[in-house]
Amino acid sequence: MDNLIFADGAAPPVQRRRCLAWAAAALACGAGVANLAQAADASLPAGARSISISQAQLQQAVAAKFPLARSWQGMVVIQLQKPSVQLLAQSNSLRAAFDIWVTEKLMGNEHPGQMALDFGLAFQDADASIRLHNVRVQQLQMQGVPTAYQPVFQTYAPRLAEQVLQGLLVYELPASQRMLLQGLGYTVERMEVQEQGLRIVLAPKSAAKSAAP
Numbered sequence: 001m002d003n004l005i006f007a008d009g010a011a012p013p014v015q016r017r018r019c020l021a022w023a024a025a026a027l028a029c030g031a032g033v034a035n036l037a038q039a040a041d042a043s044l045p046a047g048a049r050s051i052s053i054s055q056a057q058l059q060q061a062v063a064a065k066f067p068l069a070r071s072w073q074g075m076v077v078i079q080l081q082k083p084s085v086q087l088l089a090q091s092n093s094l095r096a097a098f099d100i101w102v103t104e105k106l107m108g109n110e111h112p113g114q115m116a117l118d119f120g121l122a123f124q125d126a127d128a129s130i131r132l133h134n135v136r137v138q139q140l141q142m143q144g145v146p147t148a149y150q151p152v153f154q155t156y157a158p159r160l161a162e163q164v165l166q167g168l169l170v171y172e173l174p175a176s177q178r179m180l181l182q183g184l185g186y187t188v189e190r191m192e193v194q195e196q197g198l199r200i201v202l203a204p205k206s207a208a209k210s211a212a213p
Contacts, residue, residue, distance in 0.1 A: 049201075050200060052197055052198070055085065058085055058087075058170070065169075066080055067082075074105065075104070077105060080161065080164075089193050092192065093119060094119055095119075095138070096119070097116045098114070098115045099112065100113045100114065100115045102145075102153065111144045114141050115137060115139065115161060118135075120133040121198070125188070128181075129173075130170055131170065132165050135162045135165045137158035137162055140158055181202065187202065187205045188200060
């Protein structure tokens with residue numbers, strides 16, 4: 001899984017003081033869409049923090065991106081809708097099941113179906129976003145597709161779905177938490193898919209650099 005880190009660079013003194021003030025207030029109040037917790041957990045490095053995003057928050061964030069439709073060579077339109085997100089803690093990945101509609105533009109025929117795919121998550125420091133990564137379609141079932149066309153659907157529908165979903169933004173940390181990370185000099189060390197949600201492990205930049213290979 002690709003975890004990108006925040007760019008180095010010292011903030012201006014006034015801005016840095018404001019960041020530290022907001023950071024102290026956030027730590028004292030525990031406020032934020034995702035929970036920021038000090039590392040009392042022994043599994044985290046000394047001085048680390050973690051941001052927890054619940055399964056419900058992930059489900060809501062992913063669902064907000066759909067329905068999503070794309071055309072393939074002007075011949076068919078594939079629409080994905082009603083995603084249902086499942087956490088796969090053992091493989092540090094996620095699975096999503098979708099309803100899929102394939103419309104033949106020439107004849108106007110519509111074919112409903114279901115698609116299931118697995119994916120990882122990547123954090124991008126430029127906008128503090130979490131995006132789909134390494135998308136892999138695991139299952140595709142279509143109804144009403146003529147037998148002669150089924151191999152074409154089975155070959156190209158998954159490819160198009162993977163291309164459309166790769167890199168899709170599914171969650172963005174609030175501005176207050178982005179300032180919090182920058183003000184305290186933290187960076188993303190790793191992301192962990194757990195049974196109850198996603199944990200983003202943060203570490204001081206100096207510690208993260210020394211731990212890097």
